[in-house]
Amino acid sequence: MTSPLEIRFQSVELDDIALLEGRVTILATPEGSLDTLARRVNRLTKGAVKRLVESDAWEGMKDGSGHVLSMPVGMAADALQVIRLPKRADIKLARKAGAAIAKFKGHDALTLLAAGHGRAAEISYGLALRAYSFSVHKTDEDSQKVMKPAVIAVNDPEAIAAQAAPLAAITEGVFFTRDLTNEPANVLTTEDFAARLAAMQDLGLDVTILDEPELEKLGMRTLLGVGQGSRSPTKVVVMKWNGGGKEAPFALVGKGVVFDTGGISLKPAGGMEDMTMDMGGAGVVSGVMRALALRKAKANVVGLVGLVENMPDGNAQRPGDVVVSMKGDTVEVINTDAEGRLVLADVMWYAQEEFKPTGMINLATLTGAIIIGLGHHNAGVFSNNDDLCDAFLKAADAEDEGAWRMPMGPKYDKQLESRVADMANVGGRAAGSITAAQFLQRFVKEETPWIHLDIAGVASVKSETDFAPKGATGWGVRALDRLIRDKYEG
Ligand code: BES
Ligand code: MN
Ligand code: ZN
Numbered sequence: 001m002t003s004p005l006e007i008r009f010q011s012v013e014l015d016d017i018a019l020l021e022g023r024v025t026i027l028a029t030p031e032g033s034l035d036t037l038a039r040r041v042n043r044l045t046k047g048a049v050k051r052l053v054e055s056d057a058w059e060g061m062k063d064g065s066g067h068v069l070s071m072p073v074g075m076a077a078d079a080l081q082v083i084r085l086p087k088r089a090d091i092k093l094a095r096k097a098g099a100a101i102a103k104f105k106g107h108d109a110l111t112l113l114a115a116g117h118g119r120a121a122e123i124s125y126g127l128a129l130r131a132y133s134f135s136v137h138k139t140d141e142d143s144q145k146v147m148k149p150a151v152i153a154v155n156d157p158e159a160i161a162a163q164a165a166p167l168a169a170i171t172e173g174v175f176f177t178r179d180l181t182n183e184p185a186n187v188l189t190t191e192d193f194a195a196r197l198a199a200m201q202d203l204g205l206d207v208t209i210l211d212e213p214e215l216e217k218l219g220m221r222t223l224l225g226v227g228q229g230s231r232s233p234t235k236v237v238v239m240k241w242n243g244g245g246k247e248a249p250f251a252l253v254g255k256g257v258v259f260d261t262g263g264i265s266l267k268p269a270g271g272m273e274d275m276t277m278d279m280g281g282a283g284v285v286s287g288v289m290r291a292l293a294l295r296k297a298k299a300n301v302v303g304l305v306g307l308v309e310n311m312p313d314g315n316a317q318r319p320g321d322v323v324v325s326m327k328g329d330t331v332e333v334i335n336t337d338a339e340g341r342l343v344l345a346d347v348m349w350y351a352q353e354e355f356k357p358t359g360m361i362n363l364a365t366l367t368g369a370i371i372i373g374l375g376h377h378n379a380g381v382f383s384n385n386d387d388l389c390d391a392f393l394k395a396a397d398a399e400d401e402g403a404w405r406m407p408m409g410p411k412y413d414k415q416l417e418s419r420v421a422d423m424a425n426v427g428g429r430a431a432g433s434i435t436a437a438q439f440l441q442r443f444v445k446e447e448t449p450w451i452h453l454d455i456a457g458v459a460s461v462k463s464e465t466d467f468a469p470k471g472a473t474g475w476g477v478r479a480l481d482r483l484i485r486d487k488y489e490g
Helices: 014-019 036-044 048-053 056-060 091-105 120-130 157-182 190-203 212-218 221-227 272-277 280-294 340-355 369-374 386-398 410-416 432-441 477-489
Strands: 007-010 023-028 066-070 079-084 110-115 150-154 206-210 235-242 250-260 300-310 321-324 330-333 360-364 379-383 403-405 450-454
Touching (some): 007 120, 023 036, 023 091, 036 048, 048 066, 048 079, 079 091, 091 110, 091 120, 110 120, 120 157, 150 157, 157 477, 190 235, 190 300, 212 221, 221 321, 221 340, 250 272, 250 280, 250 340, 250 477, 280 360, 280 477, 300 340, 330 340, 340 360, 340 432, 369 379, 379 432, 386 403, 386 450, 410 432
Parallel strands (some): 023 079, 110 150, 250 360, 360 450, 379 403
Antiparallel strands (some): 066 079
């Protein structure tokens, strides 16, 4: 996987600052006050820093952003960045500052002079999250270069390094999600995906893979129907992290459609390549499990992903086919392109039967309609439980991951009626994301607190976000990790 940027925390001698090579970043408050290290830089540059922080340009800058001075006199560095950051910045602002530093750094060596700033660990987190690029398939020399490490000069390196360690674990989870989501479908087949998850055994996760014969035995026909037109075998991967006591686990379930052509209800050609990210829900579940294992979370969590490819073929499922779910309910497949809910129905039911979870959250790039409704800044949140839902929304807000609750209700169920089966898999154009959620709810037991996250708009985007370049964002890994921390480890 793409390795996170190496970040070292160490102390720095004032006399060494003039000799630092590559890029140097210092911090100044909105009012223009400088710490000891920044004051030394100001002296070396014959007052250039003071001139900047007293200028109109500084006045007009946003907190968390930076201004670059090139080839600063009196220093060996190639460029000097001055970040505008209040002394008591909150974590959101500190992380944004880190992201601004990542963009300034690029592949070069960088030293951040953070002295005694209270949010140094959070700055390093923003820096690490933004320092990502998916370049495994680029062969030019520039893309092959490894990023030079970042050094963060702080007064108490050991204490800051200890604060940053769990954040680095989450960064690795986010990168794992992004890599999976960016990976094209000829590389990330169902088998390749399952193998990457099996490799996480080494981190202490218990990973089991259910193959087609076992899925058949379990009666997962809504899942298997989606994959029957593909050369790649359908799989369900179960990842268990037992860091808590004896209590039942919390369950995360992800849609892992490695490619969604639409099947016989074939999608139009324009933009179809984007459907390489249709396993984004499974990607987030996998990234969260990786983060939990790496930071040895004190919680019991089980992650399940349904890995399948939706292809048209002589053996593919047809519109009008009736399939029997593991639960026993029958589904008329009106549209083979509404396949995500068929995948989730069986995996969610299996998760509840097998693990009796204390709660369940599923993630899926489920509907184009959620993009029409919420765009690319918020995921759709659907829930049968206010407490769990509020806790999730709070965690998402704290992590700056957009999430917006959508309504549900029995009135929408009428749209799912089928002439021949217990339900149809589509409910027409009106409220397309809500009827999809209503469909899923039929496979949620009454007593299971549940959230469905429709991440079609946020899993992968066409322009950069605060913490990611364009492409896969890893949306949700941070919020879910925080929810688990708050719920079970707080
Ligand atoms: N994977 C798509 C949803 C999607 C669309 C994800 C755009 C990301 C970007 C899903 O399987 C799908 O095709 N949904 C259909 C449902 C419809 C047939 C009821 C849709 O949204 O058009
Ligand atoms: Mn589809
Ligand atoms: Zn899909």
